[in-house]
Amino acid sequence: MTASFTDPNAALSPELAARDDMINCRGVKKWFGDFQALKGVDLTVKDREVMVVLGPSGSGKSTLIRCINRLEVHQEGDITVDGIELTNDLRNIDKIRSEVGMVFQQFNLFPHLTVLDNITLAPIWVRKKARVEAEATARALLERVGIPEQADKFPGQLSGGQQQRVAIARSLAMEPKIMLFDEPTSALDPEMISEVLDVMKGLADSGMTMVVVTHEMGFAREVADRLVFMEEGNVVEINEPGAFFTNPNSDRTKLFLSQIL
Amino acid sequence: MAAIQDDLSMNLEAGGVAPDVRPDTPVKDPVQWMKENLFSSVGNALLTGVFVAVLGGLLWWFVGLVFKDSNDWDAVATNIRLLFSFNYPAEQYIRVWFSLGMLLGAVSLTAAFFDINPSMSVRKLGINASGLGATSLIVGVLPATPSGARIVFLIIGALFLAAGVGTLQAVDEPHKKFVSFPTMLLTFGLSVVAFAWLVPIGRNEFANGAVIDEGGFANPSTKIPWTIMMAILVGVYFLARAVKPMLPVKPVQTFLITFWVAGPAFLIFLVLRDPTFDYDRVLKVDIPWAIGFAVVGGAILYWLTKPMLGEIGRLVAVALLGVAVLNWVAAFFGWWSMLQKTRVSFLVLALFALAAPTFAGEKSARVRYVGAWVAVVALGHWLITGINTTSTLDIAAPPFLGGFTISLVIFYYVMLVSFPLGAIMALARTSTLPIFRVMATVYIEFIRGIPLITVLFFFSSMVSLFLPNGMDLSELAAIFIGYTLFSAAYVAENIRGGLQSVRRGQFEASDALGLTTSQRTIFVVLPQALRVSIPNLVGQAIATFKETSLIFIVGAFDFLRVANVSIASQPDYLGQNLVGLLFVSAVYWVFAYSMSRASRSLETKLGVGSR
Ligand SMILES: Nc1ncnc2c1ncn2[C@@H]1O[C@H](COP(=O)(O)OP(=O)(O)OP(=O)(O)O)[C@@H](O)[C@H]1O
Numbered sequence: 100m101t102a103s104f105t106d107p108n109a110a111l112s113p114e115l116a117a118r119d120d121m122i123n124c125r126g127v128k129k130w131f132g133d134f135q136a137l138k139g140v141d142l143t144v145k146d147r148e149v150m151v152v153l154g155p156s157g158s159g160k161s162t163l164i165r166c167i168n169r170l171e172v173h174q175e176g177d178i179t180v181d182g183i184e185l186t187n188d189l190r191n192i193d194k195i196r197s198e199v200g201m202v203f204q205q206f207n208l209f210p211h212l213t214v215l216d217n218i219t220l221a222p223i224w225v226r227k228k229a230r231v232e233a234e235a236t237a238r239a240l241l242e243r244v245g246i247p248e249q250a251d252k253f254p255g256q257l258s259g260g261q262q263q264r265v266a267i268a269r270s271l272a273m274e275p276k277i278m279l280f281d282e283p284t285s286a287l288d289p290e291m292i293s294e295v296l297d298v299m300k301g302l303a304d305s306g307m308t309m310v311v312v313t314h315e316m317g318f319a320r321e322v323a324d325r326l327v328f329m330e331e332g333n334v335v336e337i338n339e340p341g342a343f344f345t346n347p348n349s350d351r352t353k354l355f356l357s358q359i360l
Numbered sequence: 361m362a363a364i365q366d367d368l369s370m371n372l373e374a375g376g377v378a379p380d381v382r383p384d385t386p387v388k389d390p391v392q393w394m395k396e397n398l399f400s401s402v403g404n405a406l407l408t409g410v411f412v413a414v415l416g417g418l419l420w421w422f423v424g425l426v427f428k429d430s431n432d433w434d435a436v437a438t439n440i441r442l443l444f445s446f447n448y449p450a451e452q453y454i455r456v457w458f459s460l461g462m463l464l465g466a467v468s469l470t471a472a473f474f475d476i477n478p479s480m481s482v483r484k485l486g487i488n489a490s491g492l493g494a495t496s497l498i499v500g501v502l503p504a505t506p507s508g509a510r511i512v513f514l515i516i517g518a519l520f521l522a523a524g525v526g527t528l529q530a531v532d533e534p535h536k537k538f539v540s541f542p543t544m545l546l547t548f549g550l551s552v553v554a555f556a557w558l559v560p561i562g563r564n565e566f567a568n569g570a571v572i573d574e575g576g577f578a579n580p581s582t583k584i585p586w587t588i589m590m591a592i593l594v595g596v597y598f599l600a601r602a603v604k605p606m607l608p609v610k611p612v613q614t615f616l617i618t619f620w621v622a623g624p625a626f627l628i629f630l631v632l633r634d635p636t637f638d639y640d641r642v643l644k645v646d647i648p649w650a651i652g653f654a655v656v657g658g659a660i661l662y663w664l665t666k667p668m669l670g671e672i673g674r675l676v677a678v679a680l681l682g683v684a685v686l687n688w689v690a691a692f693f694g695w696w697s698m699l700q701k702t703r704v705s706f707l708v709l710a711l712f713a714l715a716a717p718t719f720a721g722e723k724s725a726r727v728r729y730v731g732a733w734v735a736v737v738a739l740g741h742w743l744i745t746g747i748n749t750t751s752t753l754d755i756a757a758p759p760f761l762g763g764f765t766i767s768l769v770i771f772y773y774v775m776l777v778s779f780p781l782g783a784i785m786a787l788a789r790t791s792t793l794p795i796f797r798v799m800a801t802v803y804i805e806f807i808r809g810i811p812l813i814t815v816l817f818f819f820s821s822m823v824s825l826f827l828p829n830g831m832d833l834s835e836l837a838a839i840f841i842g843y844t845l846f847s848a849a850y851v852a853e854n855i856r857g858g859l860q861s862v863r864r865g866q867f868e869a870s871d872a873l874g875l876t877t878s879q880r881t882i883f884v885v886l887p888q889a890l891r892v893s894i895p896n897l898v899g900q901a902i903a904t905f906k907e908t909s910l911i912f913i914v915g916a917f918d919f920l921r922v923a924n925v926s927i928a929s930q931p932d933y934l935g936q937n938l939v940g941l942l943f944v945s946a947v948y949w950v951f952a953y954s955m956s957r958a959s960r961s962l963e964t965k966l967g968v969g970s971r
């Protein structure tokens with residue numbers, strides 16, 4: 100084994116290795132004031148790969164994926180998304196944001212708009228779609244996430260699980276190539292978690308490139324192509340699920356797994 | 361709420377057990393209630409006693425004030441027309457009725473198409489009626505009440521009390537039964553009509569310097585129009601409800617919003633003012649200019665709303681803004697002359713051009729944007745032409761509006777203009793660009809530090825001194841500008857409070873979806889901020905409304921001046937200030953109180969504070 104276990108291309112199956120890179124992070128460093136949240140992250144996500152990011156609280160998981168669509172600005176290193184380099188050029192940022200969808204822990208639906216309007220807002224004003232067309236797409240997406248009958252309600256009238264599925268539909272309406280998930284089920288009651296995870300599995304099966312921060316180990320084991328373990332702003336291990344859970348390379352990973360499993 | 365109901369019905373379908381009905385909070389019998397709340401202890405009983413004594417004393421004093429021997433209420437009754445519409449010529453009064461009819465019709469349409477239907481529980485209705493009746497009875501027995509009025513108060517009091525208590529007794533579970541909005545509207549309309557036809561309030565008129573004052577019933581010239589007004593109010597409502605299912609609701613709503621923004625200007629300048637259009641000039645100059653702006657501007661805007669136009673679009677918009685500003689500078693220094701509406705049109709076009717990238721989209725969105733521009737040009741040019749045409753009204757003392765009308769108009773326009781201005785200022789103050797932030801902060805803090813009356817004096821007397829020759833501003837316009845600039849600073853602060861309450865996640869979600877900053881602001885942040893600001897904004901609107909009486913001090917013939925100066929200096933009513941002031945207070949109170957009630961139900965409807 101030549102590559103180290105934090106090599107961005109570690110543990111790639113031959114099939115994945117042959118695909119294009121969708122996201123490339125090289126030496127990404129990020130400070131909040133004097134506090135360094137990312138200490139030089141190298142990561143590659145392949146086309147149609149599902150990557151799950153694990154790590155203790157405060158390890159920089161959210162910060163990392165938020166850097167990928169520029170919700171946070173990194174200070175050093177390069178991030179390339181689908182061949183577009185993330186720089187201060189506003190046009191590149193717009194282009195990347197329209198290719199990358201994001202789902203938040205707190206859903207962040209627009210409370211003053213109906214479910215349908217939540218989903219059609221960006222397609223109409225960013226993608227410049229006709230309203231009729233956008234609404235048809237939105238209804239199809241609601242069908243796909245299993246809540247077609249909620250189209251005319253307001254977010255406040257839905258359960259948490261339903262809201263998170265609307266949020267997923269809202270992101271999908273922009274037809275992104277990549278979806279980022281930041282602990283999408285952490286704010287949900289236990290009985291609603293599976294309905295959201297099912298939608299995400301369906302999405303993974305359909306070939307979406309996904310980066311998922313989660314504490315749902317079952318999901319990670321079943322769906323992920325590779326797992327990334329982070330600690331204190333560093334990537335500690337990148338591995339495929341089987342090896343990650345049964346025989347991790349790093350002692351840190353072992354410790355983490357022993358604490359949560 | 362709806363979600364819960366769905367769950368319940370699902371449970372039932374699935375064979376679940378029907379849930380228990382939530383038990384009612386029992387409605388207490390009044391004696392019981394008084395025992396528990398007013399006389400629960402010796403201290404409480406004492407406090408209640410003191411409070412009742414103070415309240416009774418105040419009422420006594422107030423009734424004495426109203427029925428003072430030296431008061432001549434004919435001063436108000438005779439001058440009603442002066443109070444509400446100042447010098448508006450009697451033979452042209454049909455124009456006033458027409459305007460009022462339009463407004464009432466619009467109120468009904470708005471209620472019907474925006475589903476505004478406040479309702480009141482029968483219990484509340486009963487309590488209000490009883491309270492009113494009891495108060496009236498107390499006024500009836502107070503010694504200060506003159507014997508003629510005493511009997512009226514006693515009868516009305518007894519009727520209301522009987523009706524209120526009777527309703528509460530006769531209806532079971534009155535807190536669960538509601539009087540619907542149509543019923544209230546119908547009752548209101550019928551009461552007004554009945555009052556006009558049945559109550560012998562006398563015929564009072566002040567014509568050609570002499571008072572016509574005879575007993576009996578009101579003039580037909582008052583009775584008949586009021587009957588028609590109420591027929592419009594009620595009839596339009598029921599008609600609108602009947603045809604609503606057959607009409608597309610969205611366009612009607614858009615039309616109504618347009619009416620509330622633009623309609624009053626039309627009523628004031630085109631209906632009430634009755635300009636005599638010079639049709640030759642209209643055909644040769646005005647219409648060609650309007651068409652020119654509509655077509656050329658429309659073409660430019662259609663191009664500017666093309667998606668992904670990029671930098672060039674922004675350059676064109678800024679260039680247009682440059683031309684627009686230059687036109688005003690030129691006017692100020694007299695470099696070249698130009699029709700006023702051309703200047704205005706250039707400015708509005710520039711604003712449309714600047715906003716174009718935000719509203720860029722596919723064809724139908726672009727056509728709609730151009731349509732909005734064409735509508736603005738058509739309405740704006742018509743209005744400006746009307747304003748600049750001489751009026752046929754033969755009024756001795758301009759302005760042609762005065763009394764309560766001018767107070768209302770000033771209030772309406774100050775709010776209409778200071779709202780968007782304040783919103784822009786609030787956004788500027790929270791902007792990340794330091795120039796905007798500093799400018800907005802300086803402006804807001806400066807204005808908030810000086811009294812309104814200073815601003816009004818400055819604008820009414822000083823501003824015209826600084827204007828170059830040939831450019832003049834009517835005193836009323838100057839007052840309006842000053843008041844608007846003042847009010848905008850407060851609106852800005854209220855909206856800023858709302859902006860700060862919008863959660864960070866909303867910004868992040870918008871950014872993640874790729875919305876531009878202005879799209880994020882217009883579609884996501886502002887609507888939520890405004891909703892939170894409603895209570896404060898309404899509070900400020902009420903203050904603005906009441907403070908319109910300050911324009912009295914800078915010499916406008918507003919409601920207060922008519923009551924306190926014009927009437928009190930009529931030979932017949934010399935020194936009758938008190939009745940005027942009481943009347944003005946009563947009218948202001950009715951309007952301000954209605955506004956605050958309306959805002960409370962609006963808050964409930966929008967769910968402010970219960971998110
Ligand atoms: N806006 C911010 N300002 C200052 N420090 C921040 C900010 N956001 C994150 N941090 C810090 O950066 C570190 C990494 O945070 P991050 O949210 O990425 O962690 P995480 O791995 O997502 O943790 P969790 O599982 O709790 O969500 C933490 O120590 C956090 O306190």
Ligand SMILES: [Mg+2]
Nearest residue numbers: 160161162282
């Ligand atoms: Mg996190």
